[in-house]
Amino acid sequence: MRVKKMPALAPILAAAGLSLTACNSSDGSSASANTSASTAASSSTGGKGSTSGSSSSDSSTGSSKGSELAARSSTSGSRCKTDHLAPSATATGTKNEIVVNLKNTGSSACSMHGFPGVQLVGPDGLGDTGPDAARTDVSASTVTIGPGEETRFLLHFIPDTSGSGKTYTRLSVTPPNEKVSEIVDLNDLAFTISASSGNAPDVYVDPVGYHVGSGK
Missing domain, CATH: 2.60.40 (Immunoglobulin-like)
Known part of the structure; x- marks a missing residue:
């Protein structure tokens, strides 16, 4: 979607004679695009959300192991x-x-x-x-x-x-x-x-x- 928007903006910016502004705008759009792409990539590959999910999973595993050890202790008797x-x-x-x-x-x-x-x-x-x-x-x-x-x-x-x-x-x-x-x-x-x-x-x-x- 971002690739399609850039050609549409070029004629308007050229007609206004703001080539430098267009260049700066282009850089800004690229930065924005890169940021958006980075965000999208982060979302698609898991990013920090994936790491948090992994931590949650590890915590759950630890809790499970703790419960198992507690169960073993309770069966060992006094x-x-x-x-x-x-x-x-x-x-x-x-x-x-x-x-x-x-x-x-x-x-x-x-x-x-x-x-x-x-x-x-x-x-x-x-x-x-x-x-x-x-x-x-x-x-x-x-x-x-x-x-x-x-x-x-x-x-x-x-x-x-x-x-x-x-x-x-x-x-x-x-x-x-x-x-x-x-x-x-x-x-x-x-x-x-x-x-x-x-x-x-x-x-x-x-x-x-x-x-x-x-x-x-």
């Missing part, structure tokens, strides 16, 4: 409490090793991280306690268990060979970051370790997270 965990001990199939299961008996998912506290208990009850299990160098990870699910940890021991060791029939287990313990009966998994305290521990515990699932 810290597992001793009152909502049922411990039990089973064999692993490996010599001198026991697996302790912690089943979530609560109505919602819960999480835990780190090493449990484990103290050996003799056949005479809580007054007949043995050493605390020492921690291994296995790295701990956060585990989340839903209602009815379990996480586990391994307990390793060095059996007595002197014939004068002490037999332990139960474990006092304290979940990570808890202060209340639960008693676990070892039944036929009872084991005997050296009765002397010594410098090197005879029982070691891994962090929770040996296995997560529903008893498999």
